[in-house]
Amino acid sequence: MIEKNRDCIEQARKKLNALAKEYNNDFQHPVVIKQSMLLDELINQYSRSGKQQEKPIIFD
Template sequence: MKTKDGMKFDIERERNKLHKMKQRYRDFNHPKVLEQSAVLDELINQYNRFLREDKPIA
């Protein structure tokens, strides 16, 4: 299982890829940009689930 810091690193790496793809294709609606955006969304969702599960129950 990934650590919190490892997940944050992956998110930043994929965010940078998305930014570079947006510059390259000059369009957020390009299929490759949309695909990368979905990859980033999924990582962010995984991170948020990790944070919810990691919290102690009061």
Template structure:
């Protein structure tokens, strides 16, 4: 798909930019944190686009898979 290829390219470009910024400024710099959020958003868009067109669940969730359902953290 064309959209997948474009998003994949944007993800890779953003990942490389994040890597370069981290090497230059370190992990806690505002530019690094901002680029990390940009990359996260692109990854979310890519996954949404990919799985929407895939139309197959990657994991089938049953009651036994919901170990956290009765968790005290919920």
């Protein structure tokens, strides 16, 4: 699952770079912003999933 998330992040990053080039490095273009937001969300999901796995199990 984590490896799949990394692959999705990498694909989204490559697409962001391609879109930025396509729109002459206009990072304010709506299409570029939308892809950037998607990449941000994928990174946040990946980060949250890692934190959940690192939490110690506490027994009462």
